[in-house]
Amino acid sequence: MLVAWRSSPERPTSQGKQSEILERVDPTDHSGRTIFMNTSEQPRILAIHAHPDDIEFQCAGTLALLKDRGCHITIATMTAGDCGSAELGPLEIAAIRRGEARAAAGLIGADYHCLEFLDLQICHDNEGRRRVTELLRRSRPDIVLTAPPVDYMCDHESTSRLVRDACFCASVPNYATHQWDPSPPTAKIPHLYYVDPIEGIDYFGNPIPSGFVIDISPVFELKLKMLACHASQRNWLLKQHGIDEYLESCRKWSGRRGAQIGVSFGEAFTQHSGHPYPHDNRLQELLKTREV
Numbered sequence: 563m564l565v566a567w568r569s570s571p572e573r574p575t576s577q578g579k580q581s582e583i584l585e586r587v588d589p590t591d592h593s594g595r596t597i598f599m600n601t602s603e604q605p606r607i608l609a610i611h612a613h614p615d616d617i618e619f620q621c622a623g624t625l626a627l628l629k630d631r632g633c634h635i636t637i638a639t640m641t642a643g644d645c646g647s648a649e650l651g652p653l654e655i656a657a658i659r660r661g662e663a664r665a666a667a668g669l670i671g672a673d674y675h676c677l678e679f680l681d682l683q684i685c686h687d688n689e690g691r692r693r694v695t696e697l698l699r700r701s702r703p704d705i706v707l708t709a710p711p712v713d714y715m716c717d718h719e720s721t722s723r724l725v726r727d728a729c730f731c732a733s734v735p736n737y738a739t740h741q742w743d744p745s746p747p748t749a750k751i752p753h754l755y756y757v758d759p760i761e762g763i764d765y766f767g768n769p770i771p772s773g774f775v776i777d778i779s780p781v782f783e784l785k786l787k788m789l790a791c792h793a794s795q796r797n798w799l800l801k802q803h804g805i806d807e808y809l810e811s812c813r814k815w816s817g818r819r820g821a822q823i824g825v826s827f828g829e830a831f832t833q834h835s836g837h838p839y840p841h842d843n844r845l846q847e848l849l850k851t852r853e854v
Contacts (some may be wrong), residue, residue, distance in 0.1 A: 583693065605632060605757060608639040610694075610725055610755070612684065612717040613646065616664035618789040619812055620757035621707050623778025624829050626670050626785065627849055631772075635672035636701045639663055640721050645681035648801045651720065652680075658794050669784065675701075686719040691731060692739040694724045698732035698752075698774035699745035704752045705784035705845055707831070712770065713759040722756065726834060729754050753844045754834040761815070762830070772830035776849050777817050779826040 579604060594641035607628050617625070617637055629635050643659035644652035660676055677693055685689065700705075708725040709718040731737045732748040764770050786809055793803050795836050796808045807814075813827075820828035 567650060574841065604632045604633045605704035607705050608636045608638065608701045609707040610722045611709050612640045614639050614643045614659040615789065615792040615795055618785065621829055622718065623781050623785040623786045624776050625672065626781040627778065629670045632847060635670060636675065637667045637672045638675040638677060638697060639682050640677050640679045640717065641681050642676050642678065642683060647701045655794065656769055659669060662792045665751055666788040669788050682717060684717045686720050688722050691727050692741065694728040695731045695737065696739040696741040698728045698742060699748055699852065702748055703752050707755050707757060709757040710759045712764050726754065753840045755831045755845055756834065758830050772845055773830040773832040775821065775823045775830045777823065777825040777830050779820065782827040786812065
């Protein structure tokens, strides 16, 4: 087996210090693609959305591209999808969906974490803010991808607000998460990006404009493979939403976004640029994307 070595930050100590360590990395991930390693430190990426399969629908292609560039990827879901079945009980379907999410993350060599909120019970309050802030402090991302502020259901919108708050709170030394073995504060506010709302529309069916589109054509089939890991959701979406095109709906929407920049498939993002979040578009610079 060919083995590459790269420098990566060791987890900070309680004093917040970092040291450089050499990390042994297999240059191919589970998909069999070659990973182009860089000896310089690459940004750490956190993609966090409400439920298992949200990430795969909205930004898995971008994560695959970032992995190819040597970035460390963490995928997190707020819930384990405990309401995502018409036949199975909450504990049983949650166990299945955690496994599906972990399998999907494994296809690009990403870490997976579930914050164990319950479906339809993600609340924008301080308890939730502390839990998400602790995830930020543990994963220490440079770039965060998350749910949009306006979307079709409450869990998505609450996730968006909690993640936005956590990006700010994580670097505040006196903000305590009250979690077991809490991590130290981060050094800075990360770059924050919102994925598309479902179908790219607001409550009234009006299009919500995006900031830029990433060409995911080279990795689109891998994105579909990641989405296909969530086999439990086809029957659920058919019964609850009337959708029997689980993969095809992803293909159609990615095709529409890609057409905006003249490519086969795309994923759209909007950067959070309010005070005091970073204003330079690091994600766009990494992937050489186009504004729309």
